[in-house]
Amino acid sequence: MSLFVYLITYAGIVIFCAAVLKRIISYINNPMHVRWELYPVPHEGGGKAEYGGSYLEEVDWWKKPRETSKINELKVMAAEILGLKAVYEYNRPLWFVTYPFHIGLYFTVMFLVFLFIGSIAGLMGIEALTIMAIVKFTGPLGFILTICGAAGLLYKRLTDENLKIYSSIEHYFNLILFIVTMGVAVLTWLFVDPDFVMAKTFIAGLISFKLTGISNPLFLIQIFLIVATITYIPFTHMSHFFMKYFLYHDIRWDDKPNIDSPETNAKINVVLNYPITWSAEHIAGHGKKTWAEVATFNPEAQTEKEQ
Amino acid sequence: MSKKSLTINDVSKASPILTKVDNEDLMPLPWNIKEKESKDIAEGIQNDYACILDDVSVLNIPKPKTKEEEQELVDKFISGMKKSFSRTDNWTFLTMLETTMENCAKCNTCSDACHLYEASGQNEMYRPNYRTEIFRRIYKKYVKKEPFSDLRNGKVDLNWRTIARLGEMSYRCNICRRCAQACPIGADNALVAREIRKIFSQEMGIAPPELHKGGSVNQMRTGSSTQMNAMVAKDNVEFIDEDFAEETGYEFHTPWDVEGADILLIHNAGEIMAWPDNIAAFSIIFEAAGLSWTLSSEVAGYDSINYGVFYDDVQYARTAILHAQAAKKLGVKKIVLAECGHAHKALTVIADRVLPEGLQIPRESCFPLLRDIVKSGKIKFDPSRNNFPVTLHDPCNVTRLMGIIKPQREIMKELCPQFREMVPNGPHNYCCGGGSGFAIMHRNNIGDWRNKVTGRKKISQILNAFSDSRGPEIEKYVCAPCSNCKGQIRDLIEGYELLDKEQLTYGGIVELIVNAMVDVNPGFINWEEF
Numbered sequence: 104m105s106l107f108v109y110l111i112t113y114a115g116i117v118i119f120c121a122a123v124l125k126r127i128i129s130y131i132n133n134p135m136h137v138r139w140e141l142y143p144v145p146h147e148g149g150g151k152a153e154y155g156g157s158y159l160e161e162v163d164w165w166k167k168p169r170e171t172s173k174i175n176e177l178k179v180m181a182a183e184i185l186g187l188k189a190v191y192e193y194n195r196p197l198w199f200v201t202y203p204f205h206i207g208l209y210f211t212v213m214f215l216v217f218l219f220i221g222s223i224a225g226l227m228g229i230e231a232l233t234i235m236a237i238v239k240f241t242g243p244l245g246f247i248l249t250i251c252g253a254a255g256l257l258y259k260r261l262t263d264e265n266l267k268i269y270s271s272i273e274h275y276f277n278l279i280l281f282i283v284t285m286g287v288a289v290l291t292w293l294f295v296d297p298d299f300v301m302a303k304t305f306i307a308g309l310i311s312f313k314l315t316g317i318s319n320p321l322f323l324i325q326i327f328l329i330v331a332t333i334t335y336i337p338f339t340h341m342s343h344f345f346m347k348y349f350l351y352h353d354i355r356w357d358d359k360p361n362i363d364s365p366e367t368n369a370k371i372n373v374v375l376n377y378p379i380t381w382s383a384e385h386i387a388g389h390g391k392k393t394w395a396e397v398a399t400f401n402p403e404a405q406t407e408k409e410q
Numbered sequence: 411m412s413k414k415s416l417t418i419n420d421v422s423k424a425s426p427i428l429t430k431v432d433n434e435d436l437m438p439l440p441w442n443i444k445e446k447e448s449k450d451i452a453e454g455i456q457n458d459y460a461c462i463l464d465d466v467s468v469l470n471i472p473k474p475k476t477k478e479e480e481q482e483l484v485d486k487f488i489s490g491m492k493k494s495f496s497r498t499d500n501w502t503f504l505t506m507l508e509t510t511m512e513n514c515a516k517c518n519t520c521s522d523a524c525h526l527y528e529a530s531g532q533n534e535m536y537r538p539n540y541r542t543e544i545f546r547r548i549y550k551k552y553v554k555k556e557p558f559s560d561l562r563n564g565k566v567d568l569n570w571r572t573i574a575r576l577g578e579m580s581y582r583c584n585i586c587r588r589c590a591q592a593c594p595i596g597a598d599n600a601l602v603a604r605e606i607r608k609i610f611s612q613e614m615g616i617a618p619p620e621l622h623k624g625g626s627v628n629q630m631r632t633g634s635s636t637q638m639n640a641m642v643a644k645d646n647v648e649f650i651d652e653d654f655a656e657e658t659g660y661e662f663h664t665p666w667d668v669e670g671a672d673i674l675l676i677h678n679a680g681e682i683m684a685w686p687d688n689i690a691a692f693s694i695i696f697e698a699a700g701l702s703w704t705l706s707s708e709v710a711g712y713d714s715i716n717y718g719v720f721y722d723d724v725q726y727a728r729t730a731i732l733h734a735q736a737a738k739k740l741g742v743k744k745i746v747l748a749e750c751g752h753a754h755k756a757l758t759v760i761a762d763r764v765l766p767e768g769l770q771i772p773r774e775s776c777f778p779l780l781r782d783i784v785k786s787g788k789i790k791f792d793p794s795r796n797n798f799p800v801t802l803h804d805p806c807n808v809t810r811l812m813g814i815i816k817p818q819r820e821i822m823k824e825l826c827p828q829f830r831e832m833v834p835n836g837p838h839n840y841c842c843g844g845g846s847g848f849a850i851m852h853r854n855n856i857g858d859w860r861n862k863v864t865g866r867k868k869i870s871q872i873l874n875a876f877s878d879s880r881g882p883e884i885e886k887y888v889c890a891p892c893s894n895c896k897g898q899i900r901d902l903i904e905g906y907e908l909l910d911k912e913q914l915t916y917g918g919i920v921e922l923i924v925n926a927m928v929d930v931n932p933g934f935i936n937w938e939e940f
């Protein structure tokens with residue numbers, strides 16, 4: 104049984120990484136998209152970000168050096184990641200339940216990271232008391248906050264008429280999965296592994312490939328559920344936890360202009376030579392095959408001449 | 411069907427219409443201003459077109475007459491949807507569409523940001539995510555073919571009604587992207603509305619006549635969506651020059667086709683017909699500032715509109731290329747966009763990754779240039795000539811989508827002693843209600859709908875901005891520096907009878923600049939001519 108759970112964990116980690124990578128690679132491999140930024144863009148420098156301004160506020164902007172600020176961008180990211188600012192501003196009732204859920208998950212991730220570090224330290228013969236103290240703090244806090252948040256979200260989705268319309272079985276399933284997984288984690292912490300010694304041993308076994316026999320059934324169920332949940336996440340809309348990076352940085356805040364950029368021009372050249380197969384008469388009716396051919400052709404001028 | 415009981419799958423049901431906004435549902439307006447009765451949709455329209463969404467018909471989808479035609483509508487839409495997710499057919503927006511399909515948490519955080527949702531009394535059909543959710547469910551089941559899609563994503567029945575209503579619903583959105591700004595994930599429901607419009611136009615050949623036949627097609631055929639060819643446009647501008655030289659006492663002449671000029675100025679040609687004072691004001695300011703500039707008489711060179719941004723990527727790209735070709739032919743140093751928001755966005759930002767090498771002439775907004783002129787001291791101003799309450803409408807395309815916020819305000823603060831902001835403003839502004847092409851639509855009862863629903867939030871913002879200056883004895887001015895916004899605000903003022911009752915008028919920013927010029931006769935802006 105223990106060996107089986109070890110194998111499941113290895114498989115889960117591999118599937119999780121592969122699914123995340125697949126999404127990212129597929130995103131990166133998409134063709135260049137047009138600019139579609141949305142202001143305020145926080146990396147605008149010179150005080151512009153504060154009021155939502157841009158470099159386009161200058162005459163001959165292409166001749167002027169662009170002021171940008173990474174610090175501003177980091178500040179906005181921090182408020183969004185740590186405070187869920189957009190939900191706080193635009194959907195306060197939801198924030199009260201989604202915030203504990205997300206913060207609970209952050210603490211749970213911290214717990215896993217520190218448990219991993221503690222396990223490595225253990226393998227090296229270091230006791231790492233501070234690390235384990237953080238583990239003992241973040242773990243239970245993370246589990247409990249996630250349960251509260253997920254239960255709140257579930258309640259909202261079941262009772263709020265407006266959310267109900269947009270909630271599918273998957274939404275309910277996901278939230279119940281989190282409640283059950285974290286619930287089992289709390290029970291394991293309370294009754295089986297209060298100091299996370301077993302968890303540390305398990306992780307150490309994973310790292311060192313010494314698959315130490317752990318026989319407690321509740322602990323093994325906990326591991327199974329955590330692995331299943333983590334593996335499942337990138338296959339759902341919860342993939343936003345990493346895709347949000349691209350949605351913000353590559354779309355919403357992508358204001359990079361093309362000022363004689365050989366790199367962008369090469370990409371324009373590629374996309375303009377893509378074939379185009381839209382069927383409407385005004386596109387397909389003139390025998391033109393590529394974007395470049397279609398876009399540089401004025402069918403109406405042609406019609407005029409022919410008449 | 412009551413707005414409360416609307417579910418996603420209602421879109422496919424055989425009810426006569428999906429929903430309707432009744433007067434009692436509407437968001438209340440300030441000042442108890444009188445609501446006009448809206449006309450019903452004309453009977454002839456109902457016979458010919460699929461008017462099954464609500465009580466308006468914008469897209470005019472021909473009503474299928476046989477089972478085969480019904481199926482054809484569905485099949486063509488699905489075929490187009492497949493192309494929306496193709497990297498070659500939709501390289502322009504594939505990335506944004508895919509990420510919106512996959513990452514939306516269906517949390518409804520975007521809903522309250524939408525002025526249509528609010529104005530309609532929270533009618534479900536206007537919720538930004540409603541049409542997206544229908545589109546998403548169809549995509550996941552019929553195009554992506556996700557296993558257990560009904561369970562995972564929710565159910566939607568696919569029939570001709572679903573498609574006809576979805577198409578029409580893509581024209582119940584101003585594509586102002588205020589909802590996208592509120593989304594914590596970065597998903598974009600405005601984009602989805604536009605993608606649906608694209609499928610209808612690019613695959614099915616269905617688009618509102620004002621945008622396609624009477625819009626981008628006319629522009630490519632005659633040079634302008636107004637159908638003015640270059641000769642007529644030149645004649646009209648010459649007439650404007652003479653007329654306004656006399657009125658203002660300021661001699662000026664609008665230059666055409668000056669090779670090697672620094673600036674090619676491109677107006678929305680609708681201004682020539684509807685707001686000649688705007689054309690004259692630009693010419694007066696540019697001449698007074700001693701700029702090297704010109705207009706172009708090339709096809710599309712004298713009309714900055716690019717309606718493709720509202721509904722069709724191909725028409726968009728063709729028009730952007732025509733604009734760039736006009737500039738290249740004259741050998742100008744840069745293109746300056748006059749007061750037209752969508753033209754700003756189309757040619758400066760989106761075109762950035764569309765125009766091929768050789769056509770990438772630098773492009774900029776008129777607002778920074780006007781700000782610099784006002785502040786340069788080259789022209790003498792008397793701000794007391796603008797001593798009436800003025801508020802500023804921010805066109806979404808210029809502010810939220812381009813970040814041009816301050817130059818307009820610097821001009822206002824310099825020249826308008828009673829300038830006051832609307833709330834909210836800048837990148838968080840509300841659309842005027844004419845965005846995405848609606849402003850030029852007057853067909854059937856579309857005008858009534860624009861006044862009642864789409865422009866409702868804007869008129870309420872405008873009234874609130876003037877709450878300290880009520881009454882017909884105080885002249886008030888809404889500065890709307892965009893042709894489409896101006897058209898919409900004109901219709902709002904007319905519809906709510908605010909010129910007579912409140913001496914409320916509207917115009918662009920250049921009119922305020924010229925109105926304050928010492929070298930020009932006083933009274934460039936007046937409240938008699940509307």
Ligand code: SF4
Nearest residue numbers: 514515517518520593
């Ligand atoms: S678009 Fe964004 S805000 Fe709107 S429902 Fe989806 S995730 Fe929520």
Ligand code: SF4
Nearest residue numbers: 524583584586587589
């Ligand atoms: S783009 Fe504007 S009009 Fe359309 S749904 Fe979003 S907020 Fe509403």
